[in-house]
Amino acid sequence: MLKINNLHASIEDKQILNGINLKVKPGEVHAIMGPNGSGKSTLASVLAGREDYEVTEGQADFQGEDLLEMSPEDRARAGVFLAFQYPVEIPGVSTINFMKTALNQVREFRGQETLDAVSFLTFMKEKMKLVEIDQSLLSRSLNEGFSGGEKKRNEIFQMAMLEPKLSILDETDSGLDIDALKIVANGVNKLKKKDNATIVVTHYQRLLDYIVPDYVHVLYNGRIVKSGTKELAQELEAKGYDWIKEEADATTA
Amino acid sequence: MSNASKPDNQIDQLSKKFDQFETMLNGSKGSIHETRKAAIAHFLKNGFPTSKNEEYKYTDLDKAVSKTIDFSLEPNASEFGASELEFGKIKDLDAYELVFVNGQYQTEQSSVPNLDGVIITDFKEALSSDSDVIKNHYSKYASFEKDELVALNTGFSINGSVIRIKKNQTIDKPIVLRYINSVVNDQTQNHPRNLIVAEESSSASVIEIYGDVGDHVSFTNEVTEIVIAENSQLDHYKLQLNSNKAFYTGTTQVMQASSSRFRSYTFTVAGSIIRNNLNVDQDGEGCETHMYGLYLLNGNSHVDNHTTVDHKKPNSYSNELYKGILDDKSKGVFNGKIYVRPEAQKTNAFQSNKNILLTVNAIVNSKPLLEIWADDVKCSHGCTTGQLDEEALFYMQARGLSKDSARSLLLYAFATEVLETVEIEPVKAYLEKIISDRLH
Numbered sequence: 001m002l003k004i005n006n007l008h009a010s011i012e013d014k015q016i017l018n019g020i021n022l023k024v025k026p027g028e029v030h031a032i033m034g035p036n037g038s039g040k041s042t043l044a045s046v047l048a049g050r051e052d053y054e055v056t057e058g059q060a061d062f063q064g065e066d067l068l069e070m071s072p073e074d075r076a077r078a079g080v081f082l083a084f085q086y087p088v089e090i091p092g093v094s095t096i097n098f099m100k101t102a103l104n105q106v107r108e109f110r111g112q113e114t115l116d117a118v119s120f121l122t123f124m125k126e127k128m129k130l131v132e133i134d135q136s137l138l139s140r141s142l143n144e145g146f147s148g149g150e151k152k153r154n155e156i157f158q159m160a161m162l163e164p165k166l167s168i169l170d171e172t173d174s175g176l177d178i179d180a181l182k183i184v185a186n187g188v189n190k191l192k193k194k195d196n197a198t199i200v201v202t203h204y205q206r207l208l209d210y211i212v213p214d215y216v217h218v219l220y221n222g223r224i225v226k227s228g229t230k231e232l233a234q235e236l237e238a239k240g241y242d243w244i245k246e247e248a249d250a251t252t253a
Numbered sequence: 254m255s256n257a258s259k260p261d262n263q264i265d266q267l268s269k270k271f272d273q274f275e276t277m278l279n280g281s282k283g284s285i286h287e288t289r290k291a292a293i294a295h296f297l298k299n300g301f302p303t304s305k306n307e308e309y310k311y312t313d314l315d316k317a318v319s320k321t322i323d324f325s326l327e328p329n330a331s332e333f334g335a336s337e338l339e340f341g342k343i344k345d346l347d348a349y350e351l352v353f354v355n356g357q358y359q360t361e362q363s364s365v366p367n368l369d370g371v372i373i374t375d376f377k378e379a380l381s382s383d384s385d386v387i388k389n390h391y392s393k394y395a396s397f398e399k400d401e402l403v404a405l406n407t408g409f410s411i412n413g414s415v416i417r418i419k420k421n422q423t424i425d426k427p428i429v430l431r432y433i434n435s436v437v438n439d440q441t442q443n444h445p446r447n448l449i450v451a452e453e454s455s456s457a458s459v460i461e462i463y464g465d466v467g468d469h470v471s472f473t474n475e476v477t478e479i480v481i482a483e484n485s486q487l488d489h490y491k492l493q494l495n496s497n498k499a500f501y502t503g504t505t506q507v508m509q510a511s512s513s514r515f516r517s518y519t520f521t522v523a524g525s526i527i528r529n530n531l532n533v534d535q536d537g538e539g540c541e542t543h544m545y546g547l548y549l550l551n552g553n554s555h556v557d558n559h560t561t562v563d564h565k566k567p568n569s570y571s572n573e574l575y576k577g578i579l580d581d582k583s584k585g586v587f588n589g590k591i592y593v594r595p596e597a598q599k600t601n602a603f604q605s606n607k608n609i610l611l612t613v614n615a616i617v618n619s620k621p622l623l624e625i626w627a628d629d630v631k632c633s634h635g636c637t638t639g640q641l642d643e644e645a646l647f648y649m650q651a652r653g654l655s656k657d658s659a660r661s662l663l664l665y666a667f668a669t670e671v672l673e674t675v676e677i678e679p680v681k682a683y684l685e686k687i688i689s690d691r692l693h
Contacts, residue, residue: 048651049650049651071650073651073655073656073659075651076650076651076652077653081651084651087648090645090648090663091666091670092665092666092667092669098662099652101654101658102649102652102654105653105654106652106653109653158652162652
């Protein structure tokens with residue numbers, strides 16, 4: 001589904017990604033872990049098409065298409081979903097209205113019929129139930145004045161609505177208490193299907209107790225320096241990141 | 254080099270015009286003519302405001318008018334078609350209406366109620382019937398000595414409206430004053446004059462609509478005096494649907510008595526030069542004033558909103574929210590003054606001006622001014638000017654919205670804060686349509 005090959009990216013002439021290689025197949029859950037500043041969020045942003053970053057080398061292929069050539073909206077329409085670390089507050093636009101506009105543009109792109117008000121509402125109610133979110137929240141201005149937990153839950157709701165092939169959760173656990181974390185993870189698990197994949201970007205192992213990864217990758221200095229299974233995440237939780245750093249620094253030195 | 258085709262400057266043209274006006278009035282000058290004469294003398298002496306006048310620093314009307322307007326022309330006064338007569342008519346709005354084209358009152362198109370509670374007449378008729386409202390209130394609030402544009406309007410005041418809402422009356426429908434310029438064949442100029450008096454414990458809404466039909470330049474210089482007696486409520490709308498060749502200057506001068514409420518809504522969607530003066534005197538305790546403004550500009554439009562609230566007595570409130578979206582090379586000016594006099598303790602006064610600039614060539618000059626002499630007050634003001642939020646745009650694109658629809662959704666959301674203050678549903682729907690068409 002996703003093949004990343006030797007991906008390099010920079011922001012304002014500062015090199016952040018230094019050759020990422022990653023393959024994600026349908027049905028898989030990949031966790032990307034790493035110390036602060038290792039490039040985790042940059043990778044997520046580059047895949048979603050944030051224009052602040054410049055790809056200087058390498059390729060990313062999504063379902064046979066050159067992902068890096070696509071506009072952010074076309075990536076979303078093709079099935080890439082980024083759950084933001086810091087969801088943006090947009091006064092004056094309700095989540096419902098926003099999702100209605102977004103969903104219909106996505107459906108049009110996918111060759112599906114657009115939804116009228118009634119079918120949209122039916123569809124939305126189904127997804128609301130799935131991710132345990134209240135309609136009163138969705139009638140309010142998008143993320144405006146939402147708590148951290150409400151914002152993240154709204155991200156998962158939008159993910160449910162847009163039915164992506166590849167979901168990238170960027171530090172979705174940051175700032176969540178354990179109850180909110182469980183609700184969010186529960187939502188993600190319910191949305192898991194055989195033909196879609198998830199990349200979970202996180203600093204802590206905690207989230208991975210609830211969203212169990214098939215593969216764990218450790219990012220350091222813009223490279224994947226170690227890959228393994230969920231046991232690697234537990235090891236990182238127990239021992240911290242220093243041993244990884246030492247190992248990686250020794251190899252490059 | 255002399256310009257042989259234009260021997261007279263604007264001041265000479267207007268001086269001659271006033272002589273013609275007096276001849277035309279022959280025998281029916283009415284009680285206000287001495288005021289007209291004093292006002293025009295004041296105007297002819299001082300001319301149009303220039304940028305040297307601090308109040309007109311960013312809007313040099315003298316320069317703008319002298320290049321463009323020919324006051325010696327006689328505007329077309331008849332033969333208007335449906336395009337003029339129907340322009341700016343709000344669908345589904347059940348209202349009392351006075352319609353004017355090139356300043357001329359259109360009896361056929363107007364619908365004036367025959368009610369006990371309200372008297373709505375065109376200005377000319379009110380003059381000829383020696384109206385007490387004119388006698389008691391005309392030119393008592395908008396001082397021609399303080400503003401040349403008020404002086405010019407006062408000098409030529411004959412077309413417009415006189416509205417009296419009687420004591421304890423609530424008017425069931427909004428009152429619409431529609432001023433259309435027909436500029437199909439040539440320029441036009443007019444000087445609408447409105448006088449609105451809401452007597453004690455009354456309530457009404459007045460909607461002024463301005464527009465142009467045709468490709469030529471129009472010049473409108475309007476003055477509205479509003480008196481709101483004790484315990485009364487008046488909502489006043491200005492819908493400026495002018496063309497991008499319109500010159501429009503207007504002064505709304507409001508006098509509020511105790512426990513009265515005034516709400517003002519100003520919507521501007523185009524115009525070559527638009528200058529709005531909105532001055533509110535709170536001359537009683539417990540007054541409430543709301544001022545909302547929205548300007549959506551493109552091309553070379555220049556729109557200047559100057560507002561003043563003068564809190565003179567205790568326990569009063571004012572709130573102001575003006576927002577602008579400026580595209581292309583358009584220019585916006587906002588100047589908001591709040592005065593809190595020594596006696597006006599326990600005043601709450603808030604002001605906010607927010608602008609979005611869509612290009613590097615669009616400009617806004619925003620200047621709040623608070624002068625507070627009382628010590629027990631709550632006042633705040635804020636102004637922001639910036640570009641569209643890139644992070645918000647990316648967020649929306651990342652959900653599959655095209656950049657264009659993300660942009661219009663964000664702009665529409667920005668405008669909504671002002672739009673949603675409109676309580677008359679058909680007016681709101683009408684404005685929503687204009688605004689969403691513009692932002693798409």
